[in-house]
Amino acid sequence: MKKIVKWTLVMALLMGVFLSSQVPAQAATTYHASVNADVLNVREKASTKSKKVGTLKKGTKVTVYSKTKSGWSEIRYKKKKAYVSTKYLRFEGAKVTSHKYKNISALKYPQVSGLKSKTAQQKINSQLTNYIKKSHGSYLSLIQDEKDLKKEEPEICREYPYSCEFEHQTSYKVKYNSTKTLSILLDEYQYWGGAHGGNYVTSYNFNLGTGQPIKLTNVLNTSAKRAKVQKYVANYIKKHPTVFFSDITAKDIEIKADTPFYYYDSGIYIVFQIYSVAPYSSGNPAVKVPSSVYK
Numbered sequence: 001m002k003k004i005v006k007w008t009l010v011m012a013l014l015m016g017v018f019l020s021s022q023v024p025a026q027a028a029t030t031y032h033a034s035v036n037a038d039v040l041n042v043r044e045k046a047s048t049k050s051k052k053v054g055t056l057k058k059g060t061k062v063t064v065y066s067k068t069k070s071g072w073s074e075i076r077y078k079k080k081k082a083y084v085s086t087k088y089l090r091f092e093g094a095k096v097t098s099h100k101y102k103n104i105s106a107l108k109y110p111q112v113s114g115l116k117s118k119t120a121q122q123k124i125n126s127q128l129t130n131y132i133k134k135s136h137g138s139y140l141s142l143i144q145d146e147k148d149l150k151k152e153e154p155e156i157c158r159e160y161p162y163s164c165e166f167e168h169q170t171s172y173k174v175k176y177n178s179t180k181t182l183s184i185l186l187d188e189y190q191y192w193g194g195a196h197g198g199n200y201v202t203s204y205n206f207n208l209g210t211g212q213p214i215k216l217t218n219v220l221n222t223s224a225k226r227a228k229v230q231k232y233v234a235n236y237i238k239k240h241p242t243v244f245f246s247d248i249t250a251k252d253i254e255i256k257a258d259t260p261f262y263y264y265d266s267g268i269y270i271v272f273q274i275y276s277v278a279p280y281s282s283g284n285p286a287v288k289v290p291s292s293v294y295k
Contacts (some may be wrong), residue, residue, distance in 0.1 A: 033064055034062070034089070086275070096182075107169075135168075166190070176263040181214070188200050203261055203262055
């Protein structure tokens with residue numbers, strides 16, 4: 001009996017060692033970042049004297065597994081451990097995932113996770129959810145308009161079927177994601193028949209620490225700042241006549257709380273609705289405004 005118990009314990013111990021070797025080690029905290037240099041060298045070790053094993057282009061997404069006190073970040077390059085200079089990385093503050101509202105593929109919207117402040121996270125997600133709820137209302141209204149048209153004008157719909165096929169889509173792009181600020185552009189597109197549809201862009205800029213929205217008038221919070229930006233944008237437009245209308249002046253550049261914009265590392269981009277300053281073919285043009293213009 002003692003031999004059986006002893007053998008059982010030995011087997012249990014061996015099985016425990018075997019199973020533990022099959023379970024991946026618990027991953028340490030990882031960080032998500034993007035390359036913020038035109039070309040970033042990837043090195044074998046955390047030193048400028050170490051062998052260069054490759055390069056990464058600006059905007060490339062990387063996962064950082066650890067950071068050294070000497071200013072290097074450990075990444076995986078071609079499935080091997082490698083290092084890049086931390087100062088040329090922009091670390092993301094929020095994980096943004098795509099969702100379909102009520103499982104409708106045409107209604108895509110973002111939600112965030114991974115923030116230290118769950119209150120801030122909840123505030124941000126609530127505002128984004130409210131946006132898609134309103135978009136859903138527009139979606140249902142357009143579907144009803146399509147049904148009514150097909151019922152009231154069946155002959156037109158048979159002769160010109162494209163004129164009775166309506167469409168509503170909501171999509172988004174993450175334009176900036178740092179440890180402090182998140183910028184998202186949401187695009188609501190509708191087609192009512194005819195040559196082409198139309199869209200309306202809405203921007204959401206958030207303070208990731210508090211969850212508070214940031215409006216353009218929070219950034220350009222004085223009349224002097226707004227005037228400087230209007231003049232700068234108008235001058236930019238004049239230099240690009242193939243993109244914009246030729247008669248745009250500083251007074252035509254609207255800077256309001258709901259004017260869409262998004263951040264970049266050294267300033268903001270102001271986004272224009274279709275037809276506001278440019279022809280339809282130019283879409284929603286954006287003008288880059290360095291912070292030196294308004295600070």
